[in-house]
Amino acid sequence: MKKTLLGLLLTLASATQAQQKLTAFEPGKVWPDDKGTHLNAHGAGVLYDKGRYYLFGEHKIAGPRGNSAQVGVHCYSSTDLYNWKDEGIALTVAPEGSGSEIEKGSVIERPKVVFNKKTGKYVMWFHLELKGKGYSAARTAVAVSDKATGPYAYMRSYRPGAGQWPLGFKEEWKQPAPNEANLKWWTPEWRKAVTEGLFVRRDLQPGQMARDMTVFVDDDGKAYNIHSSEENLTLHVAELTDDYQGFTGRWNTIAPAGHNEAPALCKRNGKYYLITSGCTGWAPNAARSFVSSSIWGPWQQLGNPATGPDADSTYHSQSTYILPVAGKKNAFIFMADRWTPKNPIEGGYIWLPLSFEGDQPRLQWADRWNLGVFDQPKKAAVAQ
Known part of the structure; x- marks a missing residue:
């Protein structure tokens, strides 16, 4: 009887907690x-559709296996x-032994969903290993669905840019330099070689590498897949087809040899802003930021957008x-x-208001804040 009563009390406590309405973010x-x-x-993106937000992220489980896809992509909705x-x-992973590219035990990361007005389809992109x-x-x-919440049907995977040179790629860069194979990494000569297509040439036929990624839909309806490529050394931006389900073959590089990953993009007053992280595995590092007047560049590198204590680790987090x-x-x-790679299901989320000082994106830590901060841009992002 005592055990039954205790279980009932715990259930009621959980239900009460679930019914309590949150009124602020607590990063x-x-x-x-x-x-x-x-x-x-985890590694989430958000779609706003018909008055509702949809959050899509990696569903994690406890223990080391949780870093691979054991379940699929989880969806939540909010007003x-x-x-x-x-x-x-x-999006549910395929059974083990099925031979599917997304079978249980594959790696599915950073899912992003966009709505295509021409086809009426919801299109999910993600990094696949x-x-x-x-x-x-x-x-x-x-993957594609007729409904925002899914189920999403897996279509296929790509190595983008197969057989296609990036925009502005010089004719003399299309042939390898005589000594490039023996260059020592991180030297000025090696960085120059990367800028001039060292890895682009290597991956021209199979297509370029595509790891950490995001998807951005511009004001004109054109969509782009921005991903970390060239052994995570260079970001690539690649134009999607009109149905958002493939690539047009038009693409370009961002910050060659800059060693950026975790790209996140927005557009403000006609300019494009990009926030990334460095490449330090699961360990956090100082974020980077970029600005451009065109999605195709050139991109100007700016400073770390984070300010205050723990800015050098982006508040112990990585952009998504x-x-x-x-x-x-x-x-x-x-x-x-x-x-939290040792127990991925415990991973936390950092949501903060993004402000600007001229062209420089800025982040400031707040223990608690609400959307009212956007109505008071000069005041601290603190909620009562």
């Missing part, structure tokens, strides 16, 4: 969904960005997405993850 803290369970949507309803698994091959496949993959807040002009939320 880094446990973030319960409508069932009282910590959100399970206020604070309180999230569990919508279940939007094939089961048992580590991170050598370096592919980007696409920049979310435009619906109905508010130039209001953006910086989304990042606190990775």
